[in-house]
Amino acid sequence: MTVKFSDKAEAYVQEIMREGGHGNAEQAADLLILKQRADDCYDAENPPLTPEQLKSSLLAAVGKPTRPYRKGEFGELTRRAVVEKTDV
Numbered sequence: 001m002t003v004k005f006s007d008k009a010e011a012y013v014q015e016i017m018r019e020g021g022h023g024n025a026e027q028a029a030d031l032l033i034l035k036q037r038a039d040d041c042y043d044a045e046n047p048p049l050t051p052e053q054l055k056s057s058l059l060a061a062v063g064k065p066t067r068p069y070r071k072g073e074f075g076e077l078t079r080r081a082v083v084e085k086t087d088v
Helices: 007-020 025-041 051-062 073-086
Strands: none
C-alpha cells in the first residue's frame, strides 16, 4: 500500500522521525496510527491503568493463592461478562 501524506502530515512524520528516533517514515506512520487507534478505543469511564497502578495490581495478584480453572469455567465467565456488558 502506498499512502500520500498532505504537506502538513508529511512534515509531522518527519518531525516524529527526528525527535523519536524512528528509523523510517513507515515506523513513524505506524506509531501515529496505533496512537489514534488507542485514542479511539479510550473509555473515559474505564481509563487504562497508570504504570504505577498496573505494578501495584500485579504485585497484589502475585501474593494471592491460585487454583486451576475447572472444565467450562472460563466459558461461563465469558458468557457472564458478555451478559453483564449488554445489560448496561
